[in-house]
Amino acid sequence: MRGEQARFWLLVGLMFLYCAFCTQGLIRTHLEVSDTPTKKYDTVVTLNGRRGSIFSSDGGKCPLAKSVPVWEYRLDPVAMADHQISYRGEKPRKPEAIARTIADTLHLDYRRVLALAANKANRFQYLTQSDDVSAFEVMTDRRRVAGVAIVEKQPRQYPGGHRLSHVIGSVNANNVGSAGIELMYDKDLSGAPGKICSKKDARGRELYEKRTEVVPPVPGRDIYLTVDNNLQYEAETALAWGLKEYGAGSGWCTILDAKTGAVLAMASLPDFHPLSYGRCADNAKINRVTNYTYEPGSVMKVITACAGLDTGFIRPDSLYSTDRYEEGYYKLPGDGSHVWEPRMTIRDAIVHSSNIVIGKLGYNLGQKTLLKYFKDFGFGAKTGVGLPGEETGMLPPYISRDVKEWDKATRSRAPIGQAITVTALQLASAYQAIANDGIRMKPYIVETILNPDGTEHYRHTPEVLGRPISRGTSRQVREMMLGVASSSGTARRAAIRGYSIAGKTGTAQKSAGKRGYLPGLYRATFCGIVPSGVVKRDPADDQPVPPRIVVLVTLDFDEKTRFHQGGNSAGPVFKRIATAALRYLAVEPDKPYELMDLLGEDEFDRIMDERAAAVEEEDVEW
DSSP: OHHHHHHHHHHHHHHHHHHHHHHHHHHHHHHHTTTHHHHHTEEEEEEOOOOOOEEOTTSSSSEEEEEOOEEEEEEOHHHHHHOOOOSTTOOOOOHHHHHHHHHHHHTOOHHHHHHHHHOTTSOSEEEEEEOOHHHHHHHTOTTTOOSEEEEEEOOEEOTTTTTTHHHHOEEOTTSOEEEHHHHHTHHHHHOBOEEEEEEEOTTSOEEGGGOOEEEOOBOOOEEEESOOHHHHHHHHHHHHHHHHHHTOSEEEEEEEETTTOBEEEEEEESOOOGGGGGGSOHHHHOOTTTSOOBOOGGGGHHHHHHHHHHTTSOOTTOEEEOOTTOTTOOSOOOOTTOOOOSEEEHHHHHHHTOHHHHHHHHHHHOHHHHHHHHHHTTTTSOOOOSOTTOOOOBOOOOOOTTSOOOOHHHHHHGGGTOSOBBOHHHHHHHHHHHHTTTOEEOOBOEEEEEOTTSOEEEEOOOOEEEOSSOHHHHHHHHHHHTTTTSTTSTTGGGOBTTBOOEEEEEEEEEEOGGGOEEEEEEEEEEEEEESOSSOOSSTTOSSOOOOOEEEEEEEEOSSOOTTOSIIIIIHHHHHHHHHHHHHHTTOOOSOGGGGHHHHSOOHHHHHHHHHHHHHHHHHHHO
């Protein structure tokens, strides 16, 4: 009996211990996870700050890109059917009546809203976006509308549409920059997000009285560009006209301030709308001014002439033989069907764009000298303009004496713009140095960045990149270039009445890589400095009228055409752009005597005077 009692109480004790163990385990578990239900109802809402705007150089009057707060409305058919609502004593509203209210308030097609309401398989279907406050009040009235989810968003808007699209760029669905300024300065434009730490009820609604922390977002900074909106319009309009008029497949142009290097306009066609960047063709996404390299052709002859003059190897009136097969030169490029005098000056070689003469000059200068000046002018390196994806171009390398140097053909072709590749901005920047008395400035496109409170975060200071040539050389070269846009030059169609132009044409056959060149396909270029900076408005003036702008235009032909020469196609586009820019910038002509004919009586004035006299006679007779 004693043993049975002992076993009984032993079993009872073990059960008691087991129960005690389980109890303390449950208590410990409850204490350890007591905050689990609380965490379930915790909520942290991220607040996105307003993305900064992008403006042209007009001081904020015309935003190129901006973010506007709106409400995005989405329809939940299930919630619409489950909630019974009534308005002003009416019977419970049917889904058809709710759909009618939604359609009328948001200005949507009633049949579309009704179809979305019937599709219960898809929840939270997109309706529209709106910043209408009165519409928001109706859509949040639970006595009239049910099943509509509302999300606050700040979509990006581009009032100019395609205008300056390659420079501005685009943002993705998460409002993060994906191209252009939007990408390059995404950190400045985005600002800093804020947050709200709070509690929510079982239905997921926030309990405002339970908010524990509120950190307001910091808006992004605003960016002001150097691009003038009016000049950009003129450049894009003229470029589009040139592509249509001459049958080019693509084209690009840019305008630089001759003194500071500021980008006043930059256009590339085909282009895109920033809101459809992800859906447009890859060919349209390329900014051909900075992100595309090509053989420039004869516009590089000016750089070769600069090297010859600056080293003292030649003078503008130095004579060269026009014999292509002269002994001592190897595979000189020809001049087509042109027939020259037996000897030609360097000045005439620039005006008439002689491959033979400039090829011989480059051959004599040698690769070491040419490469030095090419690099000093910025070729083979990024300009640092402040846009993403900028290319460097390619120069034939100067190898040490222990390694093979340039071949003989390259020695005569690099000086005329073959066997090297450049970007359009590199070319325009080199001509800017020639316009600025030999001082090359860093091209830039962002002028200022302002904080949300209006204070300056950044302001660009003009930056000197070097002096590739002397002041005297730059003026000599500009004087040599005067004849290009004249009746005797290769760009007579680029001439502007009343203004002197120091320019150069380029007609480069398109490369096919290792297979040579594509027959009949060319890129036509004209780059000009206006005013030239070597012509005085009045002979009594001490100094010539200084250069104001540098304009570069290139048309890329995908088909054979008789307008493939730089002077015949790119030249007229240059004329349109430069004429509009000079008028808008109020640049006085440096050759006013050319305008005197316009001030006299012309045919229109004569006809109008005759009509006026006839009217007076009739009045007298009456």
